[in-house]
Each structure stands twice: as structure tokens, then as C-alpha cells.
Amino acid sequence: MQRINDNEIKQIMSQVPLKELGKEAFKIKRELHPQKLTTFVVDRNINYTNICWVDCKFCAFKRELGDENEGYILSFEEIDKKIDELIAIGGTQILFQGGVHPKLKIEWYEDLVRHIAKKYPQITIHGFSAIEIDYIARISKISLQETLARLKEAGLSSIPGAGAEILSDRIRDLIAPKKLSADRWIEVHKTAHQLGIKSTATMMFGTLEDDNDIIEHWRRIRELQDETGGFRAFIMWSFQPDYTPLKKEFPHIQKASSNRYLQLLASSRIYLDNFPNIQSSWVTQGSHIGQLSLLFGANDLGSTMLEENVVAAAGAKNSMNQAEMIRLIKDIGEIPAKRDTAYRILEKFE
Numbered sequence: 001m002q003r004i005n006d007n008e009i010k011q012i013m014s015q016v017p018l019k020e021l022g023k024e025a026f027k028i029k030r031e032l033h034p035q036k037l038t039t040f041v042v043d044r045n046i047n048y049t050n051i052c053w054v055d056c057k058f059c060a061f062k063r064e065l066g067d068e069n070e071g072y073i074l075s076f077e078e079i080d081k082k083i084d085e086l087i088a089i090g091g092t093q094i095l096f097q098g099g100v101h102p103k104l105k106i107e108w109y110e111d112l113v114r115h116i117a118k119k120y121p122q123i124t125i126h127g128f129s130a131i132e133i134d135y136i137a138r139i140s141k142i143s144l145q146e147t148l149a150r151l152k153e154a155g156l157s158s159i160p161g162a163g164a165e166i167l168s169d170r171i172r173d174l175i176a177p178k179k180l181s182a183d184r185w186i187e188v189h190k191t192a193h194q195l196g197i198k199s200t201a202t203m204m205f206g207t208l209e210d211d212n213d214i215i216e217h218w219r220r221i222r223e224l225q226d227e228t229g230g231f232r233a234f235i236m237w238s239f240q241p242d243y244t245p246l247k248k249e250f251p252h253i254q255k256a257s258s259n260r261y262l263q264l265l266a267s268s269r270i271y272l273d274n275f276p277n278i279q280s281s282w283v284t285q286g287s288h289i290g291q292l293s294l295l296f297g298a299n300d301l302g303s304t305m306l307e308e309n310v311v312a313a314a315g316a317k318n319s320m321n322q323a324e325m326i327r328l329i330k331d332i333g334e335i336p337a338k339r340d341t342a343y344r345i346l347e348k349f350e
């Protein structure tokens with residue numbers, strides 16, 4: 001298939017009816033994944049702290065340092081207990097994400113990762129988004145490269161794409177002015193890829209961006225993927241406005257519609273021709289749109305999410321267990337398959 005350029009995708013997004021867009025995205029998905037497998041991973045989000053200095057305006061999860069009622073850092077024992085529960089249901093991956101705690105340095109993260117890697121060698125540690133890695137490097141006064149190399153050495157396997165939001169500084173300055181720049185997000189992922197650490201790319205839409213900002217985001221991750229091949233998947237979700245400062249500042253912002261989600265999902269499948277996998281975001285969209293997204297380009301249902309705190313704090317309280325995922329996938333005529341972090345198939349449910 002010929003590569004779609006920015007003008008073409010813009011035209012497609014504004015002119016092609018949703019149903020046709022879906023058909024085209026599904027065709028591309030089928031070419032990439034002819035075995036009709038829809039994958040998922042059994043994992044657990046562990047938000048090791050909710051203390052954070054970054055003040056993203058779309059966040060209802062963070063608490064200030066010194067908040068004695070609601071601020072927390074999980075102890076290693078509490079983290080172990082969560083991993084034990086995950087193992088009991090056949091989980092293979094933990095997704096570690098903060099809060100960007102203003103005081104924790106590289107040694108704390110190394111100890112944590114090493115502790116888990118040693119105690120639970122069967123669990124893959126997928127953790128620390130670009131903003132955390134950037135800050136760990138800065139507060140520890142070491143380079144990005146050293147930060148990532150030390151975390152890898154301790155047992156970190158891959159990093160999530162969180163914190164990308166929209167990779168356009170015009171939008172970042174409005175919704176998360178203290179967060180790292182688009183260039184720096186790219187630099188963190190590029191450095192990780194160069195060190196052999198794979199990652200995912202994400203996008204949060206539905207705040208103040210327009211289609212040009214979204215296309216800029218897609219262009220930047222497609223270019224990096226051309227260069228490094230280090231992204232395993234693209235995952236997109238919509239802004240969840242409840243209880244967020246951004247909603248107070250811009251009351252006109254409404255939760256994105258399911259149509260908009262499916263339109264962007266299908267368009268991303270068409271544009272991101274070098275991404276092997278696109279995940280559905282059933283956590284923000286609900287299980288039925290999650291299922292529909294498999295007809296709009298997604299080939300993976302993401303995680304069963306034993307625990308999710310960040311979007312839940314902003315009002316999205318969807319949940320799904322493995323049995324339900326299997327049922328939804330079979331329902332549209334595909335074969336459910338449990339995968340690991342690297343998208344290797346562990347078990348098929350035919």
C-alpha cells in the first residue's frame with residue numbers, strides 16, 4: 001500500500017464517511033493480521049505514587065506532596081501483594097506509572113525494579129512514562145541514556161507511551177504546560193529504542209486540539225518508527241473531563257463522542273503504516289465500542305486491567321475480565337489470544 005501523506009489523511013478525515021473509513025481500516029488490519037487473531041494481555045496497572053508536581057490540567061489523579069490524607073507512595077510489600085494477585089489470575093505484565101514524585105531519584109526506582117525482577121522473574125515490567133524518565137534523569141543529574149540503561153539493567157523491560165497527549169507544543173502549553181515538550185518525549189523514546197528498550201506510542205485527544213495537531217502527532221511517531229522500529233503499538237484514548245481543572249477552565253469541552261473515537265482510530269490505522277499493532281481503548285470507550293473498534297482497525301484489546309486508577313479518577317469506570325474479552329472477540333468472528341508484552345501469543349481460545 002502506498003504511504004498516505006498529511007494532506008491526504010486530512011482530506012480522508014474530513015470527507016470519507018465513517019462506515020467507509022472503517023472498511024478501509026479493517027482491510028489494512030486484515031492484511032497485517034491475516035490469522036484473525038485479536039490479542040489481549042493480562043496485566044495490572046500499579047500506580048506506585050499519586051504524588052506529582054506536574055499539574056496537568058486534564059488530571060484528576062494527582063495529589064500534592066504533603067497531602068497527608070490522600071497522597072501515597074506504595075511500599076514494596078503493597079506492590080508485592082498486587083503482583084501476587086496478578087499472578088493468581090495468570091497475569092504476565094505490570095504497568096508501572098506514577099505521579100512524578102518530586103523527590104524520588106534513580107536509586108529508588110532501581111531498587112524497586114530490581115526487587116520485582118528478582119522476586120517475580122515471570123512478570124514483565126512495563127513502566128515509567130517519558131515524563132517520569134525525564135524527571136528521574138534531571139533530579140538525579142544523570143543523562144537520559146544513563147537513566148534508561150540503569151533501569152534496564154535493574155530489570156525494566158519496556159516503557160509505555162503515556163504522557164504523549166498530543167505531540168504539538170501548541171496544545172501541550174495549554175493542557176500541560178509543565179510537562180516535557182514534544183521533542184523531549186520523542187527523545188526519551190528514541191533513546192530507549194537505541195538501548196533496545198521497546199515502547200508504545202499513545203495519544204490523548206478530545207481537549208483543545210484540531211485535526212492538524214493530531215496529524216502532527218501521528219507524523220512524529222511515524223517518523224520515529226521509521227528510524228528505530230521501536231514502537232510495538234499505538235494506543236489512543238479520549239480525554240475524560242470529570243473533576244479535572246481543564247474542564248473548569250474550558251467548560252465547553254465535552255467528552256469525545258464514540259463516532260469521533262472510531263473516526264480517529266480508523267484514520268490512525270490508515271496513516272500509521274509502520275505500526276504493527278493498534279489497541280482499542282475500551283477503558284475509556286466502554287466494552288461495546290471496544291468491540292466495535294476491532295472493525296475499525298484495532299487488532300488488540302489491550303489489557304484486562306485488574307486495576308486502573310488514573311482514568312477512573314476522571315470518571316471512566318469501565319471494567320472487563322478475560323472471559324468477557326473472549327466473548328466479545330468471538331462474537332465478531334475473530335480468535336481471542338492471550339499475548340505477552342512483546343505480542344507473542346501465549347494461548348488461543350478457539
Ligand code: SF4
Nearest residue numbers: 052054055056059099
Ligand atoms: S497526568 Fe501524570 S504527570 Fe500529569 S499531573 Fe497527572 S499524574 Fe502528574
